[in-house]
Structures are given as C-alpha cells and as structure tokens.
Amino acid sequence: MTADLHAEAEFLDVARTAFASSDGEEALRSLGWWELLAHLDDPELRPAIYAVFRAQGSELGSSAALGGLLAQPYLEHTDRVAGSVMSAIRRRSKTRGVVWVVVGDPADRELLIDRPGAGATIVAAADVSLRRIDVPGRLPLHEIQIDVDVLPSTIDEACAATARERSLAIGRIAISLEILGAAEKALELAVDYAGQREQFGQAIGEFQAVRHLLAWAQTDCVALDSTALHALRLGDDLPVGFDAVVKALAGRNGRRACERSLQVLGGIGFTTELDHHHLHSRVLALDGLLGTAASLSRELGLSLRTGGRHPGFPSALLLADG
C-alpha cells in the first residue's frame, strides 16, 4: 500500500506540472493520457489515469478527459478509439427539464448520448448545435441543442445498459477527484494567506480560531481523498452504491472546504483577484454533475432504509484490496 501511495503521489506531481504549464489538451497529449485510458482495467495504471482529474481541479485546467472517460466503457461496442468520443452528461434543470451537457471543448470529436431505455447514439459534434455556457471556474461547458429522441441508436439498449452503469461509477470517481483537487488548492491558498496576513501584530494563522477552521478544511479533504482513492484501489470490487458515496462526499466536503477557506481568506477571497472563486465555482459546477451531494445523500438513505444494505458492505476488510 505504501508503494501505491508513492506511485499515486508521483503521478499527481507529473500531472499537475503538465496542467500548470500547458493547456489541458496539450497536457493530456504530453502525458500520453489517451493511450493510458485504454488500460482503465489495469490496477497499476488506474492511479495515473485518475490523477489527471485531481490535477485538472487544482490547476483549473480544462480538457476532454471527463467526456472521454465516460465514453470509454461504450467503446467496445463500437469501432472508435479512446479520445475520439466524448460522452454527454444528462442533467435535469428545474425549469428546462432534461439537458445534455459536455464538459470540455468537443471540437473535432464525436459525442455519445446515452438515453436510458433507448440505447446510446453517437453523433459528430459538428453535426449538432452546441451552446457554450459561461460557467465560472474556468470550466468550459456546452449544452447540446438537439432533440435526442429522434436520433437512431448506435449502441443497443442491452449493451448500453452495462456500459452506462460502469460509466456512471468511473465518472463519479473522476469528478470527485477533480473536486478534491480544487478544494485542496483553495485550502492551500488559505493556508498561505494565514501564514502571511498579519493582524494585531501577528500572523492570523497563529489564532486558534483560524487554525481550527483550516484543520477542519484539511479533514474534509483527507476524508474525500481517502474515500476516493480507496474506491480506485477496489476497482471492480467496489461495493454497489460506493461511487455515489464518493461523489456525495466530494460535493459535501469539497464545498465545505472551500467555504472554510473563504472564511480565512476574508474579503479578498471573494474577489476576482484570487483564484479562490474559480476553485469554489468549479466545485459547485462539478457537484451539479452526475448527482449532487444533496440528491445522492437522499438516495443513499432511501436505499439503505428500504433495502437494508449499506454501500460500506462487503467491508473494506473483506474485499481483495489488501
């Protein structure tokens, strides 16, 4: 396990450097990420594949990585290669009903739209109308302007159903790691600030009220880090529902860590002069994709109450991760 942790930390360092020094697409190319993506089932390579999302979160990078990852489980039913297709995410708008969203710039790629019950369809991004949404947090989002119900299915429902479940699980863990990266960076800003900013003749980081606020934010991040990486290590042994636990924890703890960091940063953290607002907004936007913390917590409670089993069982000890 210790060796794994070192490997994960190394991947993360490399990925952060790549995202900090170039744009997201270039970073993925330099990391050979699209080639790696085809090896999603390899436990040795999995940490490297997912490290990209955490790095993207902390460096506020943007790329087609999430859409590519979400599409990956469907590709075996097609003749497409990793990176050529991005999967759209279905979300429900309070006023507009079902909306299809793509994270990152789809440019010359194809889009996969999976309609539960009717199979999945693949269309060229150039053939659909995309509306760019101005989401804060340097996160390019596009809404697909198309009546998806009239599209012929490329992958039949039986095949799509299996891929759908897997896509959702891996997507939730990837988004959770991106939330973690952003929350950790927000906390890093606040910790630096607490060490520099002086009031009453001392650094505010010497005041216990401030120290404890930051320690709680770090605890939020550690809980998420531990749970998300645990899920990665378990791979296919992941208990049913655990991806929802990870994503709900990410939304809840990510937001909490940003709020606690903001409190320490004070007014300057609420301006566009610092990156905190980008990090915070990215966490909020990602919370809204593939299940918010609020909706997933409710679903988890409902499923435990009516089904009697919790996603923590079979327990970590009884799973083949040792």
Place this chain on the structure above:
Amino acid sequence: MSALEKVATDPLHDVRAYAAGFEHWLAAPPDSLRAATAPLPNYADRVSAMAAMMRDLHDAGWSRYGWPEESGGLGGTILHRGAFWETLSRHHVPGMALFEHLEILAPALVAMGPPDFVSQALPALLSGQELWAQGFSEPDAGSDLASLRTVAVAGDGGFKINGRKIWTSWARYATWCLVLARTGTPESRHRGLTAFIVDLRSPGVEVRAIEQANGTDELAEVTFDDVHVSDARIVGHLDGGWKVAMHILSHERGTFAWFRHCFLYQQLTDGLEHGGADSDAQLGDALLDLAAVTTTSHAGLHAHAADDPLGPKAAFTKLLLCEAERSVNSWRYDLDADLAIGVQDDETAMRRQEYLFSRIVTVYGGSQQMQLETIAKQTLRLP
C-alpha cells in the same frame, strides 16, 4: 466470482477465509453470544455478559487470531481482529464494552511489555478473566499529559507509586492498570515518564467509580498510596513511557475507529424501522461520515499490520470517527422522541446511553481541539 465467494481455506493467511470461517461457526452461536446481544443498560451486567461471550470465543479460538503465538495468540495480524469485531457487530453484539482495551492497550503490551507476563495476561484478557484499565490522565494533567505528577520512586527491587489518576476507564472491573508515572525530575516532562503494570489488588490502591451523565460507571478515579511494583513490570524502558503512551494513542486514534465504526454501522441498520422518507437525507449523510471512517481507519489497520503506524495523521481518523458518532446518533435521536424524554425500557435506555456518549467522544482519547491543533501544526505547518 466475487471476493466474498472465493473459497475459504487458510484463515491464518487470508482474512476473508478467517471471516468466512467465523461466520460459518456463528450459524449456531453459543448462548453467551445471544445473551451479550440483549440490551443491558446496567454496566455491570453488560460486563458479565461480554466476559462470558469472550470466554467462549477464546476457547473456540476465534479471538486468538491476530495475536502472536508467543503472547498466547494463534498468529495473524490486526486485520483478523478487524474482521472479528466487524463480524460480531453484524451479529448484533452492541459494542466492545470493556474489551476496547484489546485494541487500545493490548497492542502496546504485546509490542513492548515483558514477554513472560504478556503471555499470561493477553489470554486472561481475551478470555474475559482479567481486564485492564489505563492510568494516564490526572486531575491536573488532561490534554497536557506530559505534565502528570504521579511519581514512581525506585527502591526495594522495584518502585513505589504515589499519586492520583482520573478518568481511568473500566478500573472498577479491571485487575491490571497500565500506569504512566514520573520517574524523572518534575521538569523532565515527557522524557521522565515510565509505564508500569500495576495490580489493582495491591495494597495502597483505591478505586472509586465515577457515575457518568449517561448512567454508566465505566470511569473511575484511582489513587496510589505507596503501591509497590516490581521492576519486571515495566513496559518499554525506564523513562521510556512516552513512547508507550504514543503507541497506545496511535491505536486509540488511528485504528480503534475501525472497530468502533462497525458498531455504528450496525446501529444504523438496526434503527431503520424507525426511519422515514423525511430523514433519508440525514441517514445518507451519516453514511458519508461512516465511509470516511471506513477508508481512513482501514488505511490505519494496514499501516499497523505493516508495522508502519500513521503518526500524526491518526488525528484525522479520530476527528472523523467523532463526526460519525454524532451523525449516527443525531439521526437516531431525531427519529425517536423517547430518547429525549428519558428512560422507559432497556432498549431505550441503551440507545440514550449511546446518544449521550456520542456527545462526549470529542473529549476522550485526546480532545477534538488537540487533534485540530496537531493537524494545524504538523500537517498544515501553520506558524
């Protein structure tokens, strides 16, 4: 084939095989296990029931896995013990009552205690015959443990201990107490402390039970008046008591959460009949807190199994366990107004004890504020 379905063959080298074997054995549980699952709000009754159950589990061998053979165990690692208590929690044993020290104190005894003594004492503890207490805190030394004033002075082939300990868990029921006493100068702080194994039946020992706000009396005040201890009863080295204390606290903060949180999961499952749609979000939220404990304490177990304890990182696990204790019990409280009104029956009394206990866990084993300070200093490196 899922991990759980793999054929169980070697319980010593495969924790899943061990868990499957134990589960199979529990299909026809001993009467003592059934008795231990009954709600017993009277703490002395609970102690007797648990001791009887532990005797049977020791004699059948299940509790001896995870402990070295030279200490009376059957070999294996802390992961076996993790599976042992998890299995018992799923069979409705409500908690570890009094055997918490198997996972707090005993690992340090095995690692650093006098081997001849430990080879007798561990089986006696595992079988519920001779229980343990931990004499660390004092009236004037709580969070600042290194300021403790109980003294041990050398002479007559051993030491004479004088002083007063408080919040000494389970002393009333214990035969042995691990006492942290000052063997150096009053200014020596953590460098002048030694850990002694004291027989609580010795002349000069007085145990006064402390009745707690939740109706249990598991804590005590213990005074030592010229209590003789042989120098063969030192754990670790003379003046090396801080290392022993840190070993114990690393378990209390880093791995104990695993054992405890299994029972919290079971409390959720057992309370589901009281739940409703309006409390699903709160229930789900408690699951998130529990998952954080599962994964951080699981890492703690593996770290200890590999002899590479977590160190200051254990502070996170401790904080997360407290959060889980609070959220599970808040959910139960909100579902059941009987808990607010007070004790009506044994079941409610037990639940109310648990609820109130969840409001004090942030004090035990190093207060929440001390854990936050550890993180601020050692992880965040704040000024």
